[in-house]
Amino acid sequence: MTTGLPGPRGRVALRRRRHAVRCGGPDGAENADDLYGAAGYNASPAVTGGAAFALYLTIFRYGFRRHATYWGAALAGAFTNTVFGFLRAYVLIALWHARPGLAGYDVTDAITFCFLTQGFIGPMELFGGGLDLAQRVRTGDVALDLSRPASLQMWALADDLGRAVFLFVARSVPPTLVGAVVFGIHLPGDAATWAAFSASMTLGVVVSFGLRYLVAMSTFWIVDDRGVQSLSLVMTMFFSGMTLPLVLFPGWLGTLADALPWAAMVQVPADVFLGKRDVLGALAFQAAWVAALLAAGAAVTRTARRKVVIQGG
């Protein structure tokens, strides 16, 4: 049975803040207090240094391989992203034909922006999701994740980066190529811009992860995460530049949108690609949001850890 929502019984269990786990803790401890009470928040000392790096690298590779199993689905996604790229491109072309040079873009810039950002949908998971964390919180499986001797957030990040690398190949490259062949796009001429774009794209994916992690963690408090998901989708689509390039937003709305984290996911990497933005400023802006979101994620994880009670037995 795969119903998305826990039935009434699951709900009662969560109300009591008890996530039943069928096995004992790592040292055979059966009582939750032994695990999380006196010993602080971590069940076992967390791995650090080189060992941690090796661990996260392994998870990263498994994340990549897990998603690389579904080539067909990824290419279907790329097809759909490309079709929507055409629809968006025609609207932008009509606008830029009416107002040539609007907002410092020419028609080709607008087309490039359109197909490039359609390609962002996969790696950045702009429609939400990509993490199975929310589902694991609902079912109680997260108790296992929390008892691992590694940071829950870093574990999820490593897995998510593996996913993003695969989806970049499968879902970012095809729409951009089709856009280049059918309409013609601006490609960066020098290696420095390509390097800056790679850095900007990576930071964008981490910002996207930070936001999605917070959305998933909200499941600890409100159980059904679909409401938060849908609000998050609204903010992402509008303030990232997917609905319309942020350069078209007038006055204070444009200033606001440019400062919010969603800009770091779509508008900023696209501008770096087009060479429309000071590279160091763009990367610093993204890095600041990465730091803020990961710190918030770590704080939320600590609070959530206190909330979870593992039922032994």
Added chain:
Amino acid sequence: MLLAVTWIRAAAQYPLSMVMLVIGSFLVTGLELAAIALIFTHTASLGGFTLPEVMFLYGTSGTSFALADLLFGNVDKLSQHVKAGTFDAMLIRPASPFVQMAVDRFSFQRFGRTAQAVTVLAIALPQLHVPWQRAWMVPLMVLCGIVLFAAIWTLGGALQFLLTDAPEIANAFTYGGGQLTQFPLTVFGTDLVRAVTFIVPLAFVNWQPGLYVLDRADPLGLPYWLRFMGPAAALTLACLAGLAWRAGLRRYRSTGS
């Protein structure tokens, strides 16, 4: 119907989430309109059409799309059901699998979307001063639009009998169709307009009948009588979709999971 009510009650078990879902659904579509409004802050006409005219096209397409989505949108979840094995359970129940698919996880928040599109239409119509001799077309085109979108969703569902691993292909036609018809088709290339007139008849959702309501000449010079072909196009596509669904169902082999 009973199933639909049950799913609404299930969602109401999480009140905070339910409120956010409805707000989110209203806002998502509201933002589409905000995007159109933002475009018109930069230009007075898009593809030769003014803001009230585009709002009229948006409102009619949005109403049809939202109602079709409300009633049949879940049909495109077929591949998930096949993979999870829940489709087999539907086949052995004494009710049409199509109806069971349609009401599964019935999401009432799509009412928010319908309300938004109807509001836009209600704002746009008075500004256009359409005489009642032509306004009779509006309810008819919305109805035909619902049938057309529902048929496309069904075709998308039927396609997933073949492409179980690639359900997203169907989105290009369902959601893509919804997006396409929000704008005057003059925005898009001529070849694309011909394709959505004669192959996937999306032009009959609101473009051809919309030209009649707005009393505009066809920018592509297609014959005048095409404007009244909405019902015929809807009926044809619905029959095709029905046949495709049946063919898919007959071809279906359970994985045994």
